[in-house]
Amino acid sequence: PAECALRELEEEFSIRLEEPRIEWQRQYPSTSGSAPFAYFLVARLEDREFEAIRFGDEGQYWRLMEVDAYLAHAMAVPYLQSRLGDYLRERRRIGE
Template identity: 35%
Template sequence: MKLLNERFDFSGTKIALLCDNDIVVTLRDDKPDIAFPNTWELVGGGREEGETVFECTAREVYEELGLTIRAEQIVWCRVYSGLINPHKQSVFLVGHISKEDVEQIVFGDEGQGYKLIPVDDFLKDETIIPQLRQRMADYVREVER
């Protein structure tokens, strides 16, 4: 996937980490000064200077879950408008992790916790950031073709 190693002006990444038919979601902090407080979302965050899409994603997954991911685990990615700043591009990815990976999760210091939920529930759950539900729906539609 060529996009993974590109360096361009994007604001950050979000990745849907799938373990079988479940997605890892994290609960954002409940602070009034952040976007989408106390809302379920996907792992990811802002790009640090010069990072590629994969470097940004791998760093965020490690910081938030203590997991090291490999590029070959990522199966889909697409550029969208940013969640916080729609005038900037962000990248949405989908990757696969194993049950063993899930057992190795060490939740970081961002957010209130994590859980796994079935993909179908993720797509309907109104406590999840709507744009992320829509992006995951795009992936599901494309994969089911």
Template identity: 40%
Template sequence: MEFAGSKLALFVGDKLVTLLRDDLPNIAFADHWDLPGGFAEAGETPEACALRETFEEVGAVLRAEQLCLQACYPRPVGTVAFFAAHLPADAARGLRLGDEGQRMALMTAEAFITHTRAVPHLQDWLAAYLRGRSPTAMR
């Protein structure tokens, strides 16, 4: 299956960067909490897609070596790469909402995983990532 895009579980301190999707009838998971990421541009690698989308959506500037590939998941649109990255808590000062989405919020991973209006497959992907990490690695 062809590469379609990337998603990023971006932790700032012990919080997860989340975005409330626009409430539009023509988009999937409208008015749901999402993670940074999206569709790849022509010729873009999974890492480059994750970096560009994260900058566009929340203003975070990351380097490819800060990304940790967790898995590649088949989706109806194509394969989506799922990454995780961790920044210190003070990086929250540099975050800002881009042109898409209603708002940005920092929430605990547990709050995202259990939220009734979070994108369901991202809840599963995040939970799988957290199961593979030791409790001390979340600090």
């Protein structure tokens, strides 16, 4: 899953990360029905990486949001809100 996610990250945003930068990942049931599983991965970006983001031909615009704002946003993808919440709860549990 990491190799695929990192390839997509580079294709969609022009950001190249190495696999050790992924700090958390979890398998979930797929929401698309095209595969039995999907994965949610977390990597932290540095400011210079945010500044280097360039969309491929699929994106229209983007903006950074505070995590709490995303978790409460009415137009956020519900299953992604849930998965992000899982990551944050686990991070708090282990004291990061």
